[in-house]
Amino acid sequence: MSRQMLKSPVWHGDSCLGEAEVFPTRKHQRFQFPNNEIRIARFSPPSERCPPLSIIHTISPFSVLCKVQSLSATDHSPIYRLYLSCFRELKTAIVLSGDEELHLVAMPTKADRPPCFWCCSVPTGLYNSCLWMLNLRCLAIVFDLDETLIVANTMKSFEDRIESLSRRIDDEDDPVRVSGMSAELKRYLEDKALLKQYAEKDSVLENGKLLAVHNEEVPLPSAARETAVRPVIRLKDKNTVLTRINPEIRDTSVLVRLRPAWEDLRSYLTAKGRKRFEVYVCTMAERDYALEMWRLLDPDAHLISSKQLMERVVCVKSGLRKSLANVFQDVNCHPKMAMVIDDRLKVWDDKDQPRVHVVPAFTPYYAPQAEIANAVPVLCVARNVA
Structure with a gap:
């Protein structure tokens, strides 16, 4: 601490608690409380x-901006009572300064010394939000969507993948690799046929049974009370959902594969009567698509409420990297209080990469048994952290 000293009155509301000495730190030698008053x-x-x-x-x-020390060392002074209350209850006294809070933190003091506080600067609201999470033993968890929790295809993407895979099979001489790619191609063709039925007829034939769409009402995030109606078919035995991003345009029909054991993970995130994580989504997909994919993953809005949806589902523009600062720009959560679940590391800013827990990409067409052979990586990571 610097030995340059200022004297400032200490106020709580309209009550003056006394006078204190203010010792700015060497890095903040010009620091001064607003109007030279500690209010x-x-x-x-x-x-x-x-x-x-x-x-x-x-x-x-x-x-740490400065040290604040009472001019009085008596046990009965108002500043001493303020100090004792903060020290015993593990709370801080807050002085407002523009868009920052100046937190007075009661520090351990020898019996014959005046009570002492350290003054620390924190962005407004950040301390309380992080304290709330720590008190609940709750962290923020940020999910990627594509190839982390879901794999989605349109008719166009199916056609492109089938064409590419067919060419690779034609150029391959190894019979073992040809066999593996042929099995993958078969799975693509089967799902493409399902999507074609859904897009054209609003129904699919599955195991000899004709399944028609169920119209699901979806709140529109941009409108207060308006809803859209989406034609949806859920094939729970296959962890597959057929939906339409724009209900009026059949070409926006999508077949979505949900990562196995997602239901277990979703239940675990709110298990035992307490919320283990505050949930966010960060994706490079378009917003309408991202909102519908998340709705399929969290249909009852237990993880992200409908009121929080617009601020918690973050879509990154093409060519940019993901960042926790962008995820939390409209909410008070610090990146150090967060973990990220993603199948790719390099899409994140360098400073955020230590927070990213990389999981194997979800590949239901290439390796459908990979999710069954071992515990689902996404689930393991969340459980280990919680």
């Missing part, structure tokens, strides 16, 4: 698990 606007909620300083160092490192 406490409110207190943070008590921390149930972590000392306030450790929380601040996690979400806003190197943010």
